[in-house]
Amino acid sequence: TPRIVVIGAGIVGTSLADELTARGWSDVTVLDQGPLFSTGGSTSHAPGLVFQTNPSRSMARFAAYTADKFRALTHDDGPCFDTLGGLEIATTEARWTDLQRKAGWARSWGIEGRLVDAAAAAALHPLVDPDVVLGAFHTPSDGLARAVRAAEMQARAAQARGAVFRGDSPVTEILHASGRVTGVRTPHGDVPADIVVSAAGFWGAELGRTVGLTVPLVPMAHQYAYTGQIEALVGRNTGASDASLPILRHQDGDLYYREHGDRLGIGYYGHDPMPADMGALSWDADGDASSVAPPPMPSMLPFTEDDFAPAWRESARVLPALRDSKVESGFNGIFSFTPDGHSIVGEHRDLAGFWVAEAVWVTHSAGIARALAQTLIDGASEIDLHESDLYRFESVERSPAFIAATSAQAFVEVYDIVHPRQQRTALRGLRRSPFHAAEVALDASFVQGGGWERPAWYESNAGELAALLEAGFHLPVRDEWSARHFSDIAVAEAAVTRSRVAMYDMTPLTRYDVEGPGAAHFLQHLTTNDVDTAIGRVTYTLMLDERGGIRSDLTVARLGADHYRVGANGPLDLDAMLRRARAGTPDGSVTVRDLTGATCCVGVWGPRARAMVAPLADADLGHKAFGYFRAVRTYLGAIPVIMMRVSYVGELGWEIYTDAEYGGALWDLLWEAGSDHGVIAAGRLAFDSLRLEKGYRAWGHDMTSEDTPADAGVEFAVKDTTDFVGRSALAARPATRRLRTLVFDDPDAVVLGKEPVSLDGTVVGYVTSAGWSATLGRCVAYAWLPLDTPLGTAVSVTYFTAALGATVSDDAVVDPAGQLIRR
Ligand code: FAD
Structure with a gap:
């Protein structure tokens, strides 16, 4: 096994050593600059609250694994996990509603939890004043991780299998040769290694920099305070554990609480973000972890009392028993924040083995460690890790300015109620397509993705909505939540796409050129479909991981014998291709190049698309000459374009690509040509509702690496004739569940995603994406359901507290035979 x-x-680091050695990789050396196991890092003082429920299913599952693992560990000093339950209180209507949404996530992800009223909340946690609480969410299996104990017990298990742990061993240099790590340097000598894993917590960004790697995290201070003795707690926690009440969150106040014997510990996120100055961190031999100053370890900075003042006032209001006490001590503890709140896991692309x-929070630690151990050993993890992938960010998102601003925002929002369509306000407008000026002129409402500004809908289409309503079209009566960051204009845009023609800015869709004598072999091996096609063919294909799970879906256009253009889901696909390309292929070299920003794309779709575009084209756009899933190089007017007859919205039309400098002219040309055909510009929301009607999956939402092609209903993209990555694993993997389309019974029903789906009162699955279909006049959603759920089954979807009836339907509920696309 590797060193x-x-x-x-x-x-x-300790969880990882345990997970690796448990799988037989026992040549593991864990080095820490501090003493073992109170090393001076964030873990050393983490109060250890584990609330498992999370909007991300993966994060919730990482948490559940961590809680279960630690629950089973006992240290000489006591348990490693106290299952005290978790209680999240609402003191505002908005929070109370949001807790209902959270209860839905818990049910979707299989975490037991229930909503309780104020009296029940106070009964569970007697310090809570029922008069200021509207209700609460109680999760019995949450609790307190004793992080240092859990670290030590996992280290001991790893040691018993051969792992070595050394304290007071700072790694001063990562050693490497020929693009591979060879070991690390410490003051006590070099340690050779085939694989080096940096589990250095908030030191990770600095360490990464020494080998040219951007680790997008910001060390940030977060306040933690101890009260003096609280009368109501005296005598409660005199046994082995210093806590017996549920761990408590008061997110309206940016606060959380746990007991320390007869005192309370209070964590606070309400202060301004405080990025830490790494140069100022040090050990203080005389320091005491429970005193205000001086800070005893590098991850602790002196407590700034003024910042905590609002936290104390709010705490005393909600927990009246605090009024006779005061803040006795505290510290500003440091841990990592990232641009999107997720962890950072992966291998340095330019230094193999690093x-x-x-x-990673304590909450997710063992789960993420297990996923990494599986990735190292088996090539892929059981629980999808893509949200935490080191390479999920576009290059603009790896800039210091971006990382600093968005990580600070992540700190501010850590306990906020964040709408799934909510957009950040800072650092907007970084990437603008050549059509941006035209979109602004049409009064587009923009959202951002990967740094790109993308129209969500266009206010200039308000007249289309008015016309629709005048014609008697029924729109759902949306509640405030589903109406937020949404406009009914999007429904009108979708309707116009099906009745006339619309232009969609597809520029942000990432595209890569794969070229060279090895290109065909490369894509044939990397993806599941047969892409060794005639020139001019477009193929929908999948990238699988070593477990046979879907790591992406791609459209691959063969533009020449040695030239493919790949439409992809984003930077993770580029990363996967760059890594594989480096190894070359048996029949020659291959290069992968990101063309996204250098080019642009308009999707022109709708029944009148041909009538609109054909007069401009220097090619025959008739169905016979230019069939479905074909690519043609031609000119529109004087502009050189590549046209691909594909449609994610399920209508006649093309994706039209050109180099960025022609973008403005292309838009104007099409717009002008479309004026006789009633063309509109349409946005992402219309696009998304149309693809839902057609059964088209969005990778990362509807399917991930946890799912096989058969599970996700995309097995048509697998040709068993080629030897692709994941093929043998796939053959051995039985299907477990199936992504299904749901159509809601009530035309006013609207859901947004992640809601639990029940059959006869039992939760059997959850919604992935949802949108209101202009064609059906109903909400359409995809949901993961048991394999044997028949079409026509009536299910119930819980949206906040409402039970909404829906029916399991065909994958595509509009034009299942694909006639619209082929006309
Ligand atoms: P660390 O524990 O910091 O470990 C990294 C280790 O790397 C350190 O021991 C360090 O000494 C070592 N190291 C760094 N550089 C080198 C080098 N060059 N050579 C050798 N060794 C090196 N999380 C929760 O889940 N629940 C909570 O309630 C919670 N509350 C928190 C409260 C506070 C006040 C703070 C600050 C954090 C809290 N967290 C909580 C977050 C949690 O503590 C951290 O996310 C977690 O402990 C990080 O673990 P780690 O192993 O990655 O990092």
Whole structure:
């Protein structure tokens, strides 16, 4: 087995050593600059609250695994996990409603939880004043992780299998040769290694920099305070544990609480973001972890009392028993924040064998460590890790300015109620397509993705909506939540796409050129469909991981014998291709190039698309000459374009590509040509509702690496004649569940995603995406359901507290035979 060095003996490094050695990789050396196991990192003082429920299913599952694992561990000093339950209180109507949504996530992800009224909340946690609470969410299996104990017990298990742990061993250099790690340097000598995993917590960004790697995290201070003795707690926690009440969150006040014997610990996120100055962190031998100053370890900064003042006032209001007490001590503790709140896991692309696992909470630590161990050993993890992938960010998102601003925002929003369509306000307008000026002129409402500004809908289409309503079209009566960051104009845009023709800015859709003598072999091996086609063919194909799970779906256009253009889901696909391309292919080299920003794309779709575009084209756009899933190089007017006859919205039409400098002219040309055909510009929301009607999946939402092609209903993209990555694993993997389309019974029903789906009162699955279909006049959603759920089954979807009836339907509920596309 390979020699592995893990840098950092915090909760992540120790969990990883345990997970690796448990799988037989026993040549593991864990080095820490601090003493074992109170190393001075974030784990050393983490109060250890584990609330498992999370909008991300993966994160919730990582948390559940961590809680279960730690629950089973006992240290000489006591348990590693106290199952006290978790209680999240609402003091505002908005929070109470949001807790209902959260209860839905818990049910979707299989975490037991229930909503309780104020009296029941106070009965569960007697310090809570029922008069200021509207209700609460109680999860019995949440609790307190004793992080240092859990670290030590996992380290001991790893040691018993051969792992070595060394404290006071700072890694001063990552050693490498010929693009591979060879070991690490410490003051006590070099340690050779085939794989080095940086589990250095908030030191990870600095360590990464020494080998040219951007680790997008920001060390940030977060306040934690101890009260003096609280009368109501005296005598409660005199046994082995210093806590017996549920862990408590008061997110309206940016606060959380746990007991420390007869005192309370209070964590606060309400202060301004405080990025830490790494140069100022040090050990203080005389320091005391429970005193205000001086800070005893590098991850603790002196408590700034003024910042905490609002937290104390709010705490005393909600927990009246605090009024006789005061803040006795505290510290500003440091841990990592990232641009999107997720962890950072992966291998350095330019230094083989150098891995990172950082910005991981105690809550998710063992789960993420297990996923990384599976990735190292088996090539892929059981629970989807893509939200935490090191390479999920576009290059603009790896800039120091972006990382600093968005990580600070992530701190501010950590306890906020965040709408799924909510957009950040800082750092907008970084990437603008050549059509941007035209879109602004049409009064587009923009959302951003990957730094790109993308129209969600156009206010200039308000007249289309008015016309629709005048014609008696029924629109759902939306509640405030589903109406937020939404406009009914999007419904009108979808309707116009099906009745006339619309232009969609598809520029942000990432595209890569794969070229060279090895290109065909490369894509044939990397993806599941047969892409060794005639020139001019477009193929829908999948990238699988080593477990046979879907890591992406791609459209691959063969533009020449050695030239493919790949439409992809984003930077993770580029990363996967660059890594594979480096190894070359048996029949020659291959290069992969990101063309996204250098080119642009308009989708022109609708029954009148041909009539609109054909007069401009220097090619025959008739169905015979230019069939479905074909690509043609031609000119529209004087503009050189590549036209691809594909449609994610399920209508006649083309994706029209050109180089960025022609973009403005292309838009104007099409717009002008469309004026006789009633063309409109349409946005992402219309696009999304149309693709839902057609049964088209969005990778990352509807399917991930946890799902096989058969599970997701995209097995048509697998040709068993080629030897592709994941093929043998796929053959051995039985299907477990199936992504199904739901159509809601009530035309006013609207859901947004992640809601639990029940059959006869039992939760059997959950919604992935949803949208209101202009064609059906109903909400359409995809949901993961048991394999044997028959079409026509009536299910119930819980939206907040409402039970909405829906019916399991065909994958495509509009034009299942694909006649619209082929006309
Ligand atoms: P660390 O524990 O920091 O471990 C990294 C280790 O790497 C350190 O021991 C360090 O000494 C070592 N190291 C770094 N560089 C080197 C080097 N060059 N050579 C050798 N060793 C090196 N999370 C929760 O889930 N629940 C909570 O309630 C919670 N509350 C928190 C409250 C506060 C006040 C703070 C600050 C954090 C809290 N967290 C909480 C977050 C949690 O503590 C961290 O996310 C987690 O402990 C990180 O674990 P880690 O192993 O990645 O990092």
